[in-house]
Amino acid sequence: MSPQLYEFHLPLSPEELLKSGGVNQYVVQEILSIRNLPSQLRAFQAAFRAQGPLAMLEHFDTVYSILHHFRSIDPGLKEDTLEFLIKEEPPHPGSHNTPARRRLDTLQPYAQ
Template identity: 55%
Template sequence: MSWDFFVPVCVGDLVKTGGINQYVVQDVVSPKQLPLQLNKFKAALRSQGPLCILEYFDTGYSVLQHFNSVELAVKEDTLELLVKVLHPLV
């Protein structure tokens, strides 16, 4: 399946229903679940490479959604993962 690339006006638009073939966030992960999801994201990056972002975008979005309530280590892990994902893509 292919997706249309859409740059939202505000970050909240990512959770609204999109058009046909337009990606939207499916599941906002709770702050308690984020460390486990980030570990799964890391494992997927090792095994699948940077395209794993297609499966774990919701996890990164969830960190932004809960940014004021998550621990610094979660924020740092997320930033490190996103850099590792984006580096080969750019």
């Protein structure tokens, strides 16, 4: 069975991520409430540590919601989010054999 292919379109504005996408396109399913963001950020962090960058796909709504509410959220949550995103680096060139890296390698670019 061949891997599922995804199209990645760079939006011109963040609001474009709220529009219904086509088949295999990522869009925001739900803008989370400010009240739920701390627990959702912790869930994203745990998933990222376990799954690597693929966790971003599963928790896309969390990251988008933090950006959406950025001016209104607690400064501590802003700091935790930015610190986490800065500290969590992609694998270094010599670390090609990690489980997360092997999963990333199964993703195929979209060919038109």
